[in-house]
Amino acid sequence: xxxTGGSTRTDGVYQLLRADIFGGRLEPGQRLKFPExxxxxxxxxxxxxxxxxxxxxxxxxxxxxxxxxxVRPLSHEDLADLTQARVEIESMVLRLAVQDGDxxxxxxxxxxxxxxxxxxxxxxxxxxxxxDEWSAAHAAFHTAxxxxxxNRRLLATARALRHEAELYLQWSVxxxxxxxxxxxxxxxxxxEAVVERDADRAAExxxxxxxxTAQLLISCASDEPNRVAVPVADTGVADGxxx
Amino acid sequence: xxxTGGSTRTDGVYQLLRADIFGGRLEPGQRLKFPExxxxxxxxxxxxxxxxxxxxxxxxxxxxxxxxxxVRPLSHEDLADLTQARVEIESMVLRLAVQDGDxxxxxxxxxxxxxxxxxxxxxxxxxxxxxDEWSAAHAAFHTAxxxxxxNRRLLATARALRHEAELYLQWSVxxxxxxxxxxxxxxxxxxEAVVERDADRAAExxxxxxxxTAQLLISCASDEPNRVAVPVADTGVADGxxx
DNA sequence: GGTCAATAAAGATTCGAAAGTTTGCCACTC
DNA sequence: GAGTGGCAAACTTTCGAATCTTTATTGACC
Numbered sequence: 001x002x003x004t005g006g007s008t009r010t011d012g013v014y015q016l017l018r019a020d021i022f023g024g025r026l027e028p029g030q031r032l033k034f035p036e037x038x039x040x041x042x043x044x045x046x047x048x049x050x051x052x053x054x055x056x057x058x059x060x061x062x063x064x065x066x067x068x069x070x071v072r073p074l075s076h077e078d079l080a081d082l083t084q085a086r087v088e089i090e091s092m093v094l095r096l097a098v099q100d101g102d103x104x105x106x107x108x109x110x111x112x113x114x115x116x117x118x119x120x121x122x123x124x125x126x127x128x129x130x131x132d133e134w135s136a137a138h139a140a141f142h143t144a145x146x147x148x149x150x151n152r153r154l155l156a157t158a159r160a161l162r163h164e165a166e167l168y169l170q171w172s173v174x175x176x177x178x179x180x181x182x183x184x185x186x187x188x189x190x191x192e193a194v195v196e197r198d199a200d201r202a203a204e205x206x207x208x209x210x211x212x213t214a215q216l217l218i219s220c221a222s223d224e225p226n227r228v229a230v231p232v233a234d235t236g237v238a239d240g241x242x243x
Numbered sequence: 244x245x246x247t248g249g250s251t252r253t254d255g256v257y258q259l260l261r262a263d264i265f266g267g268r269l270e271p272g273q274r275l276k277f278p279e280x281x282x283x284x285x286x287x288x289x290x291x292x293x294x295x296x297x298x299x300x301x302x303x304x305x306x307x308x309x310x311x312x313x314v315r316p317l318s319h320e321d322l323a324d325l326t327q328a329r330v331e332i333e334s335m336v337l338r339l340a341v342q343d344g345d346x347x348x349x350x351x352x353x354x355x356x357x358x359x360x361x362x363x364x365x366x367x368x369x370x371x372x373x374x375d376e377w378s379a380a381h382a383a384f385h386t387a388x389x390x391x392x393x394n395r396r397l398l399a400t401a402r403a404l405r406h407e408a409e410l411y412l413q414w415s416v417x418x419x420x421x422x423x424x425x426x427x428x429x430x431x432x433x434x435e436a437v438v439e440r441d442a443d444r445a446a447e448x449x450x451x452x453x454x455x456t457a458q459l460l461i462s463c464a465s466d467e468p469n470r471v472a473v474p475v476a477d478t479g480v481a482d483g484x485x486x
Numbered sequence: 487g488g489t490c491a492a493t494a495a496a497g498a499t500t501c502g503a504a505a506g507t508t509t510g511c512c513a514c515t516c
Numbered sequence: 517g518a519g520t521g522g523c524a525a526a527c528t529t530t531c532g533a534a535t536c537t538t539t540a541t542t543g544a545c546c
Contacts, residue, residue: 007308009530010296033497044531046289049499050296053253057300065250066498066537078395085396092331152321153328157400252500276527287501292529309507309528 013041014051021060021071023132024170029073032061059164072167076218079168083214086161090210091203093149093158098199101148106195112137112144113191117184130169139166141187145194145206172217181212256284257294264303264314266375267413272316275304302407315410319461322411326457329404333453334446336392336401341442344391349438355380355387356434360427373412382409384430388437388449415460424455 017037020026037048052069055061063069097105116137123131130138142162149155186209193202260280263269280291295312298304306312340348359380366374373381385405392398429452436445 008528011308034499035497038532045499046292046530046532050293053293053296054300057297065254067539068498081394081396084394085400088335088397089332089400151324151327153324153404154331157328157332157404161396161400251498277529278527288528289500289502311528 009043009047010050013037013043013047014054016041017051017055018060021055022166022170024129026071028071028167028171030071032069032071034068058160060167074168074171079214079217082161082165082168083210086158086165086210087207089154089161090146090158091207093146093151093154094194094206095199095203096151096154097146097148098194098197098202100150105144105148108144108147109141109191109194112141113187116141116187121183135166135169145190168217169213181216186212252286252290253293256280256286256290257297259284260291260294260298261303264298265409265413267372269314271314271410271414273314275312275314277311301403303410317411317414322457322460325404325408325411326453329401329408329453330450332397332404333389333401334450336389336394336397337437337449338442338446339394339397340389340391341437341440341445343393348387348391351387351390352384352434352437355384356430359384359430364426378409378412388433411460412456424459429455 017026026032032052034045034048037043038045041048052061052063056063056069060072061069062072116134119131119134119137121130121134123129139162143159146155146158146162149158186205190202190205190209193205260269269275275295277288277291280286281288284291295304295306299306299312303315304312305315359377362374362377362380364373364377366372382405386402389398389401389405392401429448433445433448433452436448
């Protein structure tokens with residue numbers, strides 16, 4: 001029984017699968033075979049299939065007809081594209097949020113930042129990766145920032161891109177080994193600009209924030225040569241140089 | 244047997260369903276019941292289901308658990324959001340295309356424009372709507388313009404938004420009854436700017452082009468009060484004021 | 487040894503009937 | 517007459533065996 005999840009079985013499997021991908025329990029490039037999936041999530045082929053179709057449409061897995069599904073492979077090239085897209089779109093959405101957002105939104109951002117500031121960055125048992133709690137708090141903060149934007153299309157687009165970027169964060173080794181970086185300071189500065197309703201500054205700060213993070217990932221990526229290049233069609237999005 | 248389509252049955256149904264939605268044979272707001280779908284596309288529940296899951300993820304149909312699938316309802320509010328998103332993102336992508344695109348791309352744009360210019364706008368039997376050929380040529384022209392952008396993420400985003408906008412075009416009554424508008428001229432101007440590699444002007448022209456089209460749709464939309472408001476969750480994207 | 491074809495195994499896709507959920511209807515009570 | 521509860525029909529969701537495609541293996545032939 002897919003214990004977690006929504007009100008249909010398919011939804012439950014979708015949630016679990018997604019969580020396993022984002023939690024790093026399924027590696028990029030890994031093949032997802034139906035017999036295994038059925039055992040792992042105690043479900044039927046049909047449900048697993050629907051979950052995968054949805055994940056494929058969202059870009060988290062890729063597929064070719066009659067060749068099954070694969071966790072989306074990561075690549076330098078894709079990270080570069082993704083980063084540029086986020087720089088442009090997230091800064092635009094944040095700008096709109098600062099313009100449109102009401103006090104409720106502002107309060108939400110302050111609250112999310114409060115939590116983030118007090119959540120410890122490093123995993124206790126594995127100090128190379130950020131802790132799950134920190135990742136969640138970080139995502140929540142950024143989501144809260146963007147959510148002031150009243151254009152649902154742009155908001156949805158920005159969120160989708162951000163989600164995909166979280167995959168790269170999850171799989172980066174030694175994220176945060178860069179001692180020079182003041183992550184907390186960057187977050188605080190963004191929040192300040194937001195509260196002061198300075199749209200231009202907020203947009204500028206988040207651009208830098210995104211670019212910095214991406215550069216960090218790229219710079220330390222060569223440590224781990226286990227990501228495989230899997231050329232794939234369908235979404236037409238991945239094409240694998242190595243991470 | 245799903246005669247048209249890809250190499251799997253699901254894909255075939257997906258293509259047909261999508262074509263029926265974009266071809267106006269399925270109305271926005273219309274419920275899609277499995278028994279009917281199975282007859283219409285001579286297929287099984289499973290295949291229809293997967294096709295709908297994919298369409299739902301792309302935003303062309305909406306769903307709530309245990310309440311089936313519905314062709315995405317159109318609304319003024321959504322059109323406004325969509326237009327703003329397209330103005331910002333398509334202009335950005337076109338700018339990048341002008342910067343990055345090679346001569347092959349340029350040639351493709353010229354070719355697509357050549358076809359568009361020579362395709363008649365009005366349907367013979369129903370002069371209120373643009374002809375299918377013109378719609379196809381129009382979409383092809385815009386696709387060709389954007390395709391010079393080397394960032395696959397941004398390109399995919401822009402295309403997805405453009406696709407959704409085509410639904411609104413399909414369902415607008417009297418599109419093109421506005422006599423004042425020189426659609427062909429706008430297209431020609433855009434192409435000129437592209438060929439001259441004037442990124443700023445191209446971006447500006449396409450912004451105007453998108454806004455003009457949207458205004459036209461809004462201004463003549465009240466003619467047809469058959470679009471129903473169906474509040475829906477899942478994609479969180481539609482919420483229906485009327486078109 | 488290397489190439490190719492036939493065969494076997496593994497896995498993806500498809501189907502339609504069984505189970506579960508929602509919705510509309512009707513009788514009954516207040 | 518309005519509101520409530522239960523029943524039946526319609527529809528959605530789920531399942532797993534049957535079918536079909538791809539991939540790996542084996543053996544014959546050049």
